[in-house]
Amino acid sequence: MARKIPIVFILLGSLFLLGASFWLLPVKEVNAQCKTTSSCKTCHEVQGQDPVNTKGAWHTDHAYADLCTGCHSGKADVADKDQAHQGLVTQYQEMPANCKQCHTDDLETKFKQYAGQLNVSDTTSLQQAQKNDSQKGLSLLLGQAPADINVSGEITKETGGAAPSSSGSSNPSNASSNTGAATTPPQKPENTTGNIILGVLLGIGVLGGGSYITWNERRLAQANGVRPQSWIIERIRKEHWSPYAAGILLGITCILTVLLANRTLGASFGIASITSTLLHWVAPQAADQSMYFKFIATPGFNWEIALLIGMFLGGMAGAWTSGTLKLRWNDDEVWIKIFGPQRWKRFVLGFIGAVIIQIGAGIAGGCTSGLAISGGMFLAPSAFLFMAGMFASGILVALIIYRRRY
Amino acid sequence: MTGYLVAIFLGILFGFALNKGGLTRYKNIVGVYRFTNLTVIKFMLTAICVAAIGLYVMRGLNVIQFPAAPATYLLGNLLGGLIFGAGMALAGYCPGTVAAGAGEGKLDYLISGGLGLMTGAVIFGFSYREFMPAILKVANLGNVTLPDLLNVNPLLLVGVFVVMCLILFYFLENGLKRRDRVE
Numbered sequence: 270m271a272r273k274i275p276i277v278f279i280l281l282g283s284l285f286l287l288g289a290s291f292w293l294l295p296v297k298e299v300n301a302q303c304k305t306t307s308s309c310k311t312c313h314e315v316q317g318q319d320p321v322n323t324k325g326a327w328h329t330d331h332a333y334a335d336l337c338t339g340c341h342s343g344k345a346d347v348a349d350k351d352q353a354h355q356g357l358v359t360q361y362q363e364m365p366a367n368c369k370q371c372h373t374d375d376l377e378t379k380f381k382q383y384a385g386q387l388n389v390s391d392t393t394s395l396q397q398a399q400k401n402d403s404q405k406g407l408s409l410l411l412g413q414a415p416a417d418i419n420v421s422g423e424i425t426k427e428t429g430g431a432a433p434s435s436s437g438s439s440n441p442s443n444a445s446s447n448t449g450a451a452t453t454p455p456q457k458p459e460n461t462t463g464n465i466i467l468g469v470l471l472g473i474g475v476l477g478g479g480s481y482i483t484w485n486e487r488r489l490a491q492a493n494g495v496r497p498q499s500w501i502i503e504r505i506r507k508e509h510w511s512p513y514a515a516g517i518l519l520g521i522t523c524i525l526t527v528l529l530a531n532r533t534l535g536a537s538f539g540i541a542s543i544t545s546t547l548l549h550w551v552a553p554q555a556a557d558q559s560m561y562f563k564f565i566a567t568p569g570f571n572w573e574i575a576l577l578i579g580m581f582l583g584g585m586a587g588a589w590t591s592g593t594l595k596l597r598w599n600d601d602e603v604w605i606k607i608f609g610p611q612r613w614k615r616f617v618l619g620f621i622g623a624v625i626i627q628i629g630a631g632i633a634g635g636c637t638s639g640l641a642i643s644g645g646m647f648l649a650p651s652a653f654l655f656m657a658g659m660f661a662s663g664i665l666v667a668l669i670i671y672r673r674r675y
Numbered sequence: 676m677t678g679y680l681v682a683i684f685l686g687i688l689f690g691f692a693l694n695k696g697g698l699t700r701y702k703n704i705v706g707v708y709r710f711t712n713l714t715v716i717k718f719m720l721t722a723i724c725v726a727a728i729g730l731y732v733m734r735g736l737n738v739i740q741f742p743a744a745p746a747t748y749l750l751g752n753l754l755g756g757l758i759f760g761a762g763m764a765l766a767g768y769c770p771g772t773v774a775a776g777a778g779e780g781k782l783d784y785l786i787s788g789g790l791g792l793m794t795g796a797v798i799f800g801f802s803y804r805e806f807m808p809a810i811l812k813v814a815n816l817g818n819v820t821l822p823d824l825l826n827v828n829p830l831l832l833v834g835v836f837v838v839m840c841l842i843l844f845y846f847l848e849n850g851l852k853r854r855d856r857v858e
Binding site: 310314507516517519520521523525527528533536540543544548558561565566580583586588593595596598602604612617624627628631634636637639641643644645648649650658661662663664665666670 | 684691697699700705722723725736741742744754755757758760762769770775776779783784789791793794799817819821829
């Protein structure tokens with residue numbers, strides 16, 4: 270009988286979910302709020318309010334990262350459109366100073382390439398630009414620059430390369446970009462009766478499941494002759510939880526993260542931020558040479574670093590409640606059996622492993638928490654690709670390390 | 676400021692779950708690659724199932740709206756995963772468990788893990804421009820999710836995923852583990 274219980278649970282769970290999915294079939298997809306790490310990308314690309322990634326080679330070439338504010342200014346961390354567009358630059362009297370920060374050696378090539386696509390035939394503007402370079406940056410793309418912002422997608426080039434009349438082209442492009450973004454206002458919630466019933470059912474399910482588990486645990490504890498005194502405290506003090514119980518706690522944490530902060534959990538980006546901060550502190554010029562530390566992992570205290578501090582404290586709290594909190598060197602019995610008790614081995618191999626881990630996380634765009642779990646919960650394909658890669662190479666490395674003992 | 680307090684609160688829950696789930700131990704991490712100890716799979720998939728149900732149902736009820744999902748660029752995700760897994764099997768931790776394990780007082784996590792991760796970040800940061808833009812351009816689908824890609828009702832897909840996980844859990848508890856090898 271006891272063996273059949275999981276099957277019953279699986280069947281009930283699948284039936285419930287199938288039912289739930291039919292209840293929700295007519296529900297409209299709601300637009301995500303324009304508030305993430307980059308609200309530009311969320312509104313323009315993800316929601317498709319005014320996609321620009323494919324408009325012009327300069328956009329395509331820079332679409333791989335959140336580089337919007339580098340050229341266009343504005344605020345990438347504000348949800349409100351008007352606030353986010355404050356100080357927005359859509360046309361340039363001179364080439365954005367930021368171009369130079371990355372393209373130190375190939376600025377000229379890049380300009381020629383983009384100018385070619387804009388059909389700027391004469392290179393006088395470039396030559397002029399080079400003269401003014403030291404003070405003003407490159408004064409070019411005058412009059413042509415608005416074309417890449419123009420929502421209509423047509424390259425409306427003004428004649429005459431160098432002398433622009435900004436008033437002429439600014440208004441239409443601004444107006445069109447505004448209308449493009451304003452066409453889809455956020456949807457108001459629609460509470461259909463089906464949704465209310467589903468919500469009540471879910472509540473009953475969660476409460477019922479919870480109380481069943483509590484009741485069952487008490488029953489088992491009594492059957493074993495253990496007095497169930499203050500059950501919750503007893504659980505918290507326990508050193509090893511069932512991985513399912515800990516997983517449920519993490520799942521709830523993930524939901525709370527979206528609910529309270531509209532973000533996702535992640536650890537590797539916080540590490541990169543800390544590194545960037547330290548690097549800018551130690552060697553600011555060297556750090557600014559790196560595109561990654563200048564534009565992507567920007568220095569300074571941020572949300573991810575606060576999360577890491579919380580994780581440190583959480584680990585501390587977990588060890589403290591189970592009475593294992595103390596400063597110690599490696600004491601893992603499996604490690605000692607395989608590699609021996611020498612401390613330096615643990616430190617050297619741990620260090621090498623950590624270097625590899627952070628590089629891998631950087632390439633993949635997140636670590637086990639930031640990509641595998643935070644992506645998996647949205648059913649993002651990236652998460653499953655990452656997990657597949659992680660297990661494939663992990664098994665290989667374990668085979669090499671353990672050899673005959675595998 | 677409130678944002679940072681929320682972050683610390685969420686971090687505490689996260690670190691607590693990692694600690695209690697046993698994810699801050701070398702043997703549990705490496706065990707999953709040897710099929711002797713499948714804690715990591717159980718922990719991760721349970722978290723993903725719970726969070727996926729909660730998030731998609733809550734979005735269906737208009738309670739929440741999604742932040743951008745992690746970006747999908749096929750080559751980078753897979754390549755990064757391959758590199759990441761090698762490091763994880765060697766060291767027995769990942770960036771999250773380094774933070775939680777350091778909090779427990781494990782000096783190998785704090786010193787070798789912390790320094791190693793930061794060194795890795797420096798190497799990645801300074802070589803970023805050489806190879807990352809190229810990798811990011813290969814099959815970059817953006818911040819998509821499977822329901823968007825397949826154009827099906829998301830809850831149906833969540834249901835299928837959860838049922839698959841439950842079946843996997845059932846087999847994990849009933850004999851999929853290698854019993855011929857003790858840790």
